[in-house]
Amino acid sequence: MRMGLTIDASCDLPQEFLEQHGILVLPITIKVNDETFTDDRNPAEIQRFISRRLGNRSHSAETEPTTAEEVQKLFLDRLVIEHDCVFCLTVTATRSPIHDNVMRASFAVLRGYRAVREPAGIAGPFLMRVIDTRSLFAGTAPAVWEAARMIAADENPAMIRERVNFVANHTYAYMMPRDLYYLRARAKKKNDRSVGLFSAMLGSALDIKPILRCFRGETGPVGKARGFEQGAQQLFDYAAARVRAGLLVPVVCASYGGDLAVLSHLPGYAGLRAACEECGVTLLEAPMSITGMVNVGEGAVTLGFAAEEHEPDL
Numbered sequence: 001m002r003m004g005l006t007i008d009a010s011c012d013l014p015q016e017f018l019e020q021h022g023i024l025v026l027p028i029t030i031k032v033n034d035e036t037f038t039d040d041r042n043p044a045e046i047q048r049f050i051s052r053r054l055g056n057r058s059h060s061a062e063t064e065p066t067t068a069e070e071v072q073k074l075f076l077d078r079l080v081i082e083h084d085c086v087f088c089l090t091v092t093a094t095r096s097p098i099h100d101n102v103m104r105a106s107f108a109v110l111r112g113y114r115a116v117r118e119p120a121g122i123a124g125p126f127l128m129r130v131i132d133t134r135s136l137f138a139g140t141a142p143a144v145w146e147a148a149r150m151i152a153a154d155e156n157p158a159m160i161r162e163r164v165n166f167v168a169n170h171t172y173a174y175m176m177p178r179d180l181y182y183l184r185a186r187a188k189k190k191n192d193r194s195v196g197l198f199s200a201m202l203g204s205a206l207d208i209k210p211i212l213r214c215f216r217g218e219t220g221p222v223g224k225a226r227g228f229e230q231g232a233q234q235l236f237d238y239a240a241a242r243v244r245a246g247l248l249v250p251v252v253c254a255s256y257g258g259d260l261a262v263l264s265h266l267p268g269y270a271g272l273r274a275a276c277e278e279c280g281v282t283l284l285e286a287p288m289s290i291t292g293m294v295n296v297g298e299g300a301v302t303l304g305f306a307a308e309e310h311e312p313d314l
Contacts, residue, residue, distance in 0.1 A: 003157065008026045008065065008091060011140040012141065012302060014285060014286045018041065026071065026074075030049075030290050032294075041289060066098065066102075071105035076112055081117065081122065084124060084125075084126060085129065085157050087147050089143055089144050092132060093132050094134075094218070106130050109128050127157055129160075131161065131164055137173060137175060137289070138254055138286065142248075142306035146164055146306075150164075167306045170248055171215075173304045174235055174239075175211075176225075176301050177299075178228055179299070183296055208224050209230075222314055240271050243305070247281060247305055248307055248308065250281045252272070252283050254285055254286070254303050255292070256287065257298045
């Protein structure tokens with residue numbers, strides 16, 4: 001069976017990994033004042049956004065994820081011919097409309113694929129499986145990694161779906177922002193009350209950085225640090241300990257909202273890399289998507305891995 005894999009642009013994964021596995025990215029359009037960016041994980045476009053140094057103007061940006069109609073057209077024009085089954089993995093439905101858009105498109109695709117495949121001489125049904133990773137940013141990586149591995153091994157679609165859902169339900173994503181004022185301004189723009197003015201003012205005044213977690217679609221603070229450098233040390237030390245305790249999928253993904261070269265110089269990162277090498281775990285490094293930088297601010301760090309259920313020790 002010819003199987004394919006798609007993700008949305010806010011899933012933070014390295015370009016090399018996407019190309020290796022032929023993963024298609026559903027784009028998100030970003031409008032900042034009079035400038036437009038196409039977020040499709042193209043490294044050149046990400047660099048163009050970073051180079052523009054839009055700073056605090058980005059919090060007012062408008063984001064336009066791929067619509068249900070655009071997803072439907074992509075599948076009926078191309079993917080139902082190229083594949084017999086496509087898995088569509090998205091960021092958590094609790095924070096983005098893209099999962100709902102893809103779900104709505106899937107109904108139309110499954111109704112209309114025969115009219116496309118039969119004239120092309122392609123027999124048999126077409127399967128479209130939409131999976132909510134229940135995570136954000138680098139946290140989407142374990143589910144995508146596992147889906148890509150099982151597709152490469154030509155596993156049964158039902159087994160892939162079951163396993164990827166299991167991984168999604170056991171994935172932990174962590175994020176530490178640099179600028180709480182920015183995060184609060186963006187949250188206000190989106191009518192999200194998760195970051196209050198008082199906490200933003202207090203955190204900035206004392207240089208307290210929250211460590212946020214997304215688990216099973218729910219986001220909230222699970223730790224704090226005095227300063228970004230100390231927070232990075234805490235986060236990477238914690239991740240290294242979880243690697244040594246054992247992961248459900250042998251991969252950790254880290255993303256950074258800016259020049260990716262900064263990541264390896266952050267305190268604690270060398271220790272995380274050493275733990276991954278010691279335990280045979282792949283450490284993926286990816287630039288944060290433009291969508292991610294717009295929503296949480298440049299300079300943020302995110303981290304994702306899949307593990308048995310546990311309480312964070314941060």
